Amino acid sequence: MKKQLNLKVENLKKITEQHILLSLVAPNGDMPEIKAGQFVEVKVDNAPTVFLRRPISVHFVDYAKQRLDLLVALVGDGTRKMATLSVGDEVSVLLPLGNGFPMPTKAGAKCLLVGGGVGIAPLLYLGDRLKAAGHQVSFLLGARNAGGVMLEDEFKKFGSLYLTTEDGSVGEKGFVTNHSILEKEQFDEIFVCGPTPMMKAVAKYAYAKNIECYVSLENKMACGLGACLCCVTEDNKGHNRCVCSEGPVFNINELPWQN
Amino acid sequence: MAKLETKIGGLTLKNPVLTASGTFGYGTEFSEFIDLSRLGGYIIKGTTLNPREGNPYPRMAETPSGMLNCVGLQNKGVHYLKDHIYPNIKDIDSCLIVNLSGSTVEDYAEAAEIIGTMDKVQAIELNISCPNVKQGGMAFGTTTQGVEQVVSAVRKAYNKTLIVKLSPNVTSITDMALAAEAAGADSVSLINTLMGMAIDAERRKPLLSMVTGGLSGPCVKPVALRCVWQVAKAVKIPVVGLGGIMNATDAIEFFLAGATAIEIGTANFIDPETTVKVVDGINEYLDRHNFKSITEIIGQLEV
Numbered sequence: 001m002k003k004q005l006n007l008k009v010e011n012l013k014k015i016t017e018q019h020i021l022l023s024l025v026a027p028n029g030d031m032p033e034i035k036a037g038q039f040v041e042v043k044v045d046n047a048p049t050v051f052l053r054r055p056i057s058v059h060f061v062d063y064a065k066q067r068l069d070l071l072v073a074l075v076g077d078g079t080r081k082m083a084t085l086s087v088g089d090e091v092s093v094l095l096p097l098g099n100g101f102p103m104p105t106k107a108g109a110k111c112l113l114v115g116g117g118v119g120i121a122p123l124l125y126l127g128d129r130l131k132a133a134g135h136q137v138s139f140l141l142g143a144r145n146a147g148g149v150m151l152e153d154e155f156k157k158f159g160s161l162y163l164t165t166e167d168g169s170v171g172e173k174g175f176v177t178n179h180s181i182l183e184k185e186q187f188d189e190i191f192v193c194g195p196t197p198m199m200k201a202v203a204k205y206a207y208a209k210n211i212e213c214y215v216s217l218e219n220k221m222a223c224g225l226g227a228c229l230c231c232v233t234e235d236n237k238g239h240n241r242c243v244c245s246e247g248p249v250f251n252i253n254e255l256p257w258q259n
Numbered sequence: 260m261a262k263l264e265t266k267i268g269g270l271t272l273k274n275p276v277l278t279a280s281g282t283f284g285y286g287t288e289f290s291e292f293i294d295l296s297r298l299g300g301y302i303i304k305g306t307t308l309n310p311r312e313g314n315p316y317p318r319m320a321e322t323p324s325g326m327l328n329c330v331g332l333q334n335k336g337v338h339y340l341k342d343h344i345y346p347n348i349k350d351i352d353s354c355l356i357v358n359l360s361g362s363t364v365e366d367y368a369e370a371a372e373i374i375g376t377m378d379k380v381q382a383i384e385l386n387i388s389c390p391n392v393k394q395g396g397m398a399f400g401t402t403t404q405g406v407e408q409v410v411s412a413v414r415k416a417y418n419k420t421l422i423v424k425l426s427p428n429v430t431s432i433t434d435m436a437l438a439a440e441a442a443g444a445d446s447v448s449l450i451n452t453l454m455g456m457a458i459d460a461e462r463r464k465p466l467l468s469m470v471t472g473g474l475s476g477p478c479v480k481p482v483a484l485r486c487v488w489q490v491a492k493a494v495k496i497p498v499v500g501l502g503g504i505m506n507a508t509d510a511i512e513f514f515l516a517g518a519t520a521i522e523i524g525t526a527n528f529i530d531p532e533t534t535v536k537v538v539d540g541i542n543e544y545l546d547r548h549n550f551k552s553i554t555e556i557i558g559q560l561e562v
Binding site for chain 2: 001002003004043048049051052053092094219220221222223224225226227228229230231232233234238239240245
């Protein structure tokens with residue numbers, strides 16, 4: 001059930017120069033059930049330049065503590081304004097929105113979770129959910145350089161962690177698709193979130209190996225509810241589909257990425 | 260508790276709060292946030308005779324106190340609406356209005372006839388003012404001859420309430436309203452979005468796939484109020500006001516300027532509960548000022 005809730009800022013931590021981890025709690029204990037891969041729409045403030053809500057993917061949920069964690073890249077006026085929130089501030093949030101990553105049907109599936117940049121955000125909660133469901137989790141995360149590598153200890157709680165950086169300062173040098181793990185291991189399912197070129201490159205690998213693969217898209221959106229039709233992506237049948245309400249997670253076989 | 264009932268032609272609305280086409284989907288997208296039966300009515304998204312995929316992404320750009328869109332009337336066509344959507348929404352206890360768009364007079368009339376076969380749809384809002392489609396009605400909405408032509412044709416094909424939605428992208432919106440009235444419209448709604456554009460200076464590129472798009476949100480409210488004020492003085496048919504209404508005070512301003520009902524659009528994207536909050540707020544305003552009915556404040560601006 002979707003809700004509009006006023007959540008309270010419990011903590012705001014600077015993770016890198018460009019990323020914050022924002023922890024919000026539901027003071028009335030009414031945090032709805034959220035699936036990995038779903039997102040929320042955050043009302044930042046009433047400044048004219050931050051008119052719309054900001055769609056942010058769910059990084060982690062701790063129901064016992066009624067806490068929702070958002071990993072936010074500071075890319076524009078809205079997100080930079082979020083970085084100025086103080087502990088105790090109230091923030092209006094619409095949640096949960098969109099569809100999550102589907103859980104593998106095979107028992108004990110070998111899952112590869114691939115993320116780049118702030119696209120790693122939804123993979124932590126996904127790793128948690130997959131591990132809890134008895135699947136084997138490996139994370140393959142890419143960054144430009146050591147300064148962009150974050151939260152390694154958190155990811156290690158739920159699976160093996162493989163890293164790449166473009167300059168080779170941490171992990172293997174290159175893009176995620178250059179990592180040796182892709183040749184060494186055979187995975188049952190791949191889940192990807194990150195820049196579109198990266199997702200397309202991983203999709204190419206999955207198509208070639210005939211591996212079930214899901215990607216989480218990030219388009220500019222307004223309502224987050226499937227009403228405004230602003231965030232569409234074209235599917236492989238030439239139809240425009242809403243990323244917010246029909247995604248943000250799509251099976252790569254639904255997308256025109258094969259060529 | 261004041262009386263909120265209001266009339267548009269032969270149509271009685273339980274309250275004067277409607278949703279603006281294209282901002283409320285088919286209503287069901289909002290049913291987890293609000294009780295749809297509390298709305299005076301809801302106008303479902305722009306429907307055309309044949310399915311349309313709309314324009315390419317990106318279709319939206321945020322601008323100061325508003326947003327631009329160039330969605331381009333993406334919809335699955337009137338037959339899909341009738342067969343697949345209508346059965347799920349026909350029993351919602353609110354006034355159901357379909358926003359109709361087209362590229363030829365014949366398309367408009369044919370689709371209007373099909374809408375006429377849906378018993379629970381009580382009115383058509385005729386979109387002759389979409390700025391995002393070459394033949395999306397905008398051509399009809401910018402000349403008095405065009406307005407008369409399409410409104411007359413739809414009037415012949417449809418005998419229930421006909422509301423004509425007007426574009427502000429004209430020299431005289433009053434002339435367009437008078438033309439719609441003369442051609443048999445029961446009401447006019449205004450304003451549709453203002454044509455605008457946004458540029459990414461760093462990339463030297465437009466922010467919208469179509470370069471231009473329709474501007475909406477609180478930034479257009481002063482223009483909308485002015486249009487409603489001018490049109491309401493000129494026509495005898497009721498005026499439905501819209502453009503940047505974010506709360507009940509904004510809505511009251513439109514009633515004072517002469518609107519008989521109002522539509523809430525872009526605000527639905529910020530707070531999906533805006534419509535019902537506005538209904539409550541109008542009630543509170545009327546009680547506070549000792550008005551017994553919403554009709555007592557329509558056009559009551561003291562100049």
